[in-house]
Amino acid sequence: MPKCVLAFSGGLDTLVAISWLKERRNFDVIALAVDLGQGEDLEELGEIALRAGAVAARVEDLRESFYKDFIGPTLKALAHYEHGYLLSSALSRPLIARELVRVASEEGATHVAHGCSAKGNDQIRFEAAISALAPYLKIVAPLREWEYRNREQRIEYARAKKLPMPKSRVTGMNFGYDLNLWGQSIEIGMLEDTSRPPPEECYSLSVSPLYAPNQPEEIDIEFREGHPVGLNGRRMNPVPLIEKLNQMSGAHGIGRTDIIEDRLIGFKSREVYEAPAATTLYAAKRALEQMTLSRDSLQVREGLAVAYGRCVYNGQWYSDLREALDMFYERVNKNVTGTVSVRLYKGVATVFARQSEYSLYTVGAAAQREQIDNEAAE
Ligand code: ARG
Numbered sequence: 450m451p452k453c454v455l456a457f458s459g460g461l462d463t464l465v466a467i468s469w470l471k472e473r474r475n476f477d478v479i480a481l482a483v484d485l486g487q488g489e490d491l492e493e494l495g496e497i498a499l500r501a502g503a504v505a506a507r508v509e510d511l512r513e514s515f516y517k518d519f520i521g522p523t524l525k526a527l528a529h530y531e532h533g534y535l536l537s538s539a540l541s542r543p544l545i546a547r548e549l550v551r552v553a554s555e556e557g558a559t560h561v562a563h564g565c566s567a568k569g570n571d572q573i574r575f576e577a578a579i580s581a582l583a584p585y586l587k588i589v590a591p592l593r594e595w596e597y598r599n600r601e602q603r604i605e606y607a608r609a610k611k612l613p614m615p616k617s618r619v620t621g622m623n624f625g626y627d628l629n630l631w632g633q634s635i636e637i638g639m640l641e642d643t644s645r646p647p648p649e650e651c652y653s654l655s656v657s658p659l660y661a662p663n664q665p666e667e668i669d670i671e672f673r674e675g676h677p678v679g680l681n682g683r684r685m686n687p688v689p690l691i692e693k694l695n696q697m698s699g700a701h702g703i704g705r706t707d708i709i710e711d712r713l714i715g716f717k718s719r720e721v722y723e724a725p726a727a728t729t730l731y732a733a734k735r736a737l738e739q740m741t742l743s744r745d746s747l748q749v750r751e752g753l754a755v756a757y758g759r760c761v762y763n764g765q766w767y768s769d770l771r772e773a774l775d776m777f778y779e780r781v782n783k784n785v786t787g788t789v790s791v792r793l794y795k796g797v798a799t800v801f802a803r804q805s806e807y808s809l810y811t812v813g814a815a816a817q818r819e820q821i822d823n824e825a826a827e
Pocket residue numbers: 538539569570571625626627634636710720
């Protein structure tokens with residue numbers, strides 16, 4: 450039987466997809482579950498995939514490469530999409546695609562599959578990345594093909610086939626989440642009513658700024674060439690640093706956004722995000738750049754951050770444009786080294802001090818100029 454590697458999240462759709470690929474399309478399904486910092490028990494996911502009918506389950510911890518190859522470059526660029534989205538979901542797709550391609554080649558699979566629907570951006574990101582890396586692989590998208598139109602029908606299928614479900618997913622409300630180290634995307638049916646606020650229960654990485662502590666927390670973040678390397682005087686690798694910063698910033702209600710976003714395929718959608726660590730790191734790094742980059746570099750980097758964000762959002766990670774932008778940001782970040790002090794308080798990360806050996810700020814320069822201006826005016 451031909452082999453198909455499926456990107457398995459452990460959610461209902463990819464669970465049903467295992468069984469569907471096996472029964473309807475006669476594939477030997479290899480389930481690939483990756484740890485991108487979503488805090489899920491991956492071993493459990495592997496077992497569930499096998500019980501659902503996969504011939505093999507591969508479980509990979511990709512957190513470090515997620516930072517090194519995807520989050521890091523995007524943070525260097527301070528890339529964003531439409532101001533409210535720091536690209537957590539969009540960044541994970543080219544990494545999962547790269548891993549699908551790698552596992553397919555190891556396992557001798559002819560097909561790869563993803564659990565994206567026909568309405569979202571993620572299908573385009575997966576498929577663009579897979580085609581760029583391995584144009585010979587065939588892509589199957591069960592959700593675009595099968596007859597189960599809604600969640601209820603898929604639940605019914607899962608029950609009829611006695612498919613196992615991870616405990617955390619059976620209970621809870623009908624929210625669609627996509628969570629990783631860099632943040633969380635939240636989709637809820639009721640969010641479509643743009644006149645209503647998101648319900649408080651949909652958030653899980655942050656408290657409401659309204660109920661955040663009355664005491665601010667002041668932290669120091671150290672950067673080296675644009676990468677965060679230390680927190681409160683302690684050297685840390687980026688993954689634990691981001692995990693810690695997610696907790697600290699989330700506890701102060703930082704990083705929530707609620708935007709109307711322009712999807713790739715041409716319509717607007719309501720999107721809610723939580724990105725506590727990312728938001729704090731963006732604020733801190735921006736402040737350090739303002740001190741260490743020339744005015745002209747700052748202006749150009751600003752415009753290109755939008756281009757970078759669009760490139761990530763549009764699924765063009767494996768492109769000449771993204772590589773060229775990375776070269777630009779590599780150079781621009783050469784002197785973005787120093788320490789930034791940030792106050793976390795009631796939903797806002799405020800920079801209140803910064804130091805750098807590459808500072809372009811001249812103490813007294815502004816005062817002197819004022820004096821010269823005054824003299825000239827006399
Ligand atoms: N709108 C965001 C994006 O396009 C979030 C997508 C979230 N994906 C998901 N499968 N829930 O990047």
